Amino acid sequence: MxxxxxxxxxxxxxxxxxxxxxxxxxxxxxxxxALPGNKARKLKYNLRQAWADGHTRLLTFGGAYSNHLAAVAAAGQRYAFETIGLVRGEAHLPLNPTLARCAAEGMALHYLDRSTYRQRTEPGFLAAVRRQYGPVYVLPEGGTNxxxxxxxxxxxxxxxxxxxxxxxxxxxxxxxxxxxxxxxxxxxxxxxxxxxxxxxxxxxxxxxxxxxxxxxxxxxxxxxxxxxxxxxxxxxxxxxxxxxxxxxxxxxxxxxxxxxxxxxxxxxxxxxxxxxxxxxxxxxxxxxxxxxxxxxxxxxxxxxxxx
The missing domain is CATH 3.40.50.1100 (Rossmann fold)
Structure with missing residues (x-):
């Protein structure tokens, strides 16, 4: 026991x-x-791979109340990664509690309209994201890979x-x-x-x-x-x-x-x-x-x- x-x-x-x-x-x-639930488990080997590949910046996707965005932001702060969150929908101020927490933990938030967000798994879109944000380790929405x-x-x-x-x-x-x-x-x-x-x-x-x-x-x-x-x-x-x-x-x-x-x-x-x-x-x-x-x-x- x-x-x-x-x-x-x-x-x-x-x-x-x-x-x-x-x-x-x-x-x-x-x-x-700091990293509750299944999100920490999903991130564990992704973070190891990111370090092995020489990445210092994580980029991922989620809705405005995404548990995954919050977990990636927390992981970035804990393990010294820069983090970028591409958020579905328009920006609203003040930030809701989830996004405020992400921002407080250093995540840079950028917003995608819903039509653009639907392209998040397409190779051409991901190539454009890498051109825009530089070398990044891309985590899919929800952290599932x-x-x-x-x-x-x-x-x-x-x-x-x-x-x-x-x-x-x-x-x-x-x-x-x-x-x-x-x-x-x-x-x-x-x-x-x-x-x-x-x-x-x-x-x-x-x-x-x-x-x-x-x-x-x-x-x-x-x-x-x-x-x-x-x-x-x-x-x-x-x-x-x-x-x-x-x-x-x-x-x-x-x-x-x-x-x-x-x-x-x-x-x-x-x-x-x-x-x-x-x-x-x-x-x-x-x-x-x-x-x-x-x-x-x-x-x-x-x-x-x-x-």
């Missing part, structure tokens, strides 16, 4: 207890306060130090964290399943994204499952039902979920448990990937459900 056992928190929810499922929450949001997967895969070994488990579940946005968990399970030959809960509407395309990432990592055919019915209307949508669920979860278990990813994850996992998706007697670990700073974009979060 290692001294980070506090990161694994039992969630004795009535649905889990009724169905005989042991539900645990891995608090990846607490591993590194082949180098992101090994850092995420390491979580499987960390979990196995604490518990046996039958499934490990994570919210899916770009698919990188889900692919990394599937990779970790395949590398370990561990008989558990990686479960993704999509945070965005129309997420069936993620199957191809995850498959491509796994193939690049030499793990083509690694198993995973993706559930696309818990998006609550689309990415960054927070209807009253989801907000109330998150408020109640915090009241019951003392854990604040984020509004974009982990709120949907826990709602989805509990619904799957209630529907009998996981066998009685099984252990399911849900991964809290951080992102609580995103509440600033939703008018904040009260600590208790409204009466």
């Amino acid at each position: 290692t001294d980070d056992f506090y990161l694994l928190q039992p969630i004795p929810h009535p649905s889990a207890e009724r169905r005989g499922v042991r539900l645990l929450l891995w608090r990846d949001d607490l591993v590194s306060p 082949a180098l992101a997967l090994p850092g995420v895969a390491e979580l499987i070994g960390e979990l196995r130090l604490h518990t046996d488990f039958d499934a490990v579940a994570v919210a899916a946005g770009t698919g990188g964290t889900l692919a990394g968990l599937a990779l970790g399970l395949a590398q370990a030959g561990y008989p558990a399943r990686a479960v993704g809960v999509a945070a965005l509407k129309g997420a069936d395309f993620l199957h191809a994204e995850v498959a491509a990432l796994l193939a690049t990592a030499g793990a083509a055919g690694a198993g995973y499952e993706l559930h696309t019915g818990y998006h609550f209307g689309g990415y960054a949508k927070l209807p009253p039902e989801l907000r109330v669920f998150i408020q109640q979860f915090e009241a019951d278990y003392g854990v604040l979920l984020d509004p974009t990813y982990t709120g949907k994850l826990l709602y989805g996992v509990l619904d799957l448990i209630e529907k009998g998706h996981f066998a009685r007697g099984s252990t399911v670990v849900a991964v809290h990937t951080g992102g609580q700073q995103g509440w600033a974009g939703f008018g904040g979060m009260s600590s208790r459900p409204k009466e």
Whole structure:
């Protein structure tokens, strides 16, 4: 048993207890306060590669409340990289809390209209970016690329130090964290399943994204499952039902979920448990990937459900 056992928190929810499922929450949001959650894992080997290639400047993309932008800015300050953030949409002053935090940590912010932003993965556009900003190490939106997967895969070994488990579940946005968990399970030959809960509407395309990432990592055919019915209307949508669920979860278990990813994850996992998706007697670990700073974009979060 290692001294980070506090990161694994039992969630004795009535649905889990009724169905005989042991539900645990891995608090990846607490591993590194400056770089919380899956973003640190995705960045780990990218930062090493950037240094190996002689880069001192990171450039990446994100929306105005992007957890990824905040993580790259924090990593730049910690590891002495200059950072540039290309932000979707128009500039607004004063800066929202996420972008203010990025700027305070030294990130230079530049804004792209939505039409231009959609070109962010095109080779011609990236070549123009390098001409404009000079030598840069480009990190994709969300930090998902082949180098992101090994850092995420390491979580499987960390979990196995604490518990046996039958499934490990994570919210899916770009698919990188889900692919990394599937990779970790395949590398370990561990008989558990990686479960993704999509945070965005129309997420069936993620199957191809995850498959491509796994193939690049030499793990083509690694198993995973993706559930696309818990998006609550689309990415960054927070209807009253989801907000109330998150408020109640915090009241019951003392854990604040984020509004974009982990709120949907826990709602989805509990619904799957209630529907009998996981066998009685099984252990399911849900991964809290951080992102609580995103509440600033939703008018904040009260600590208790409204009466």
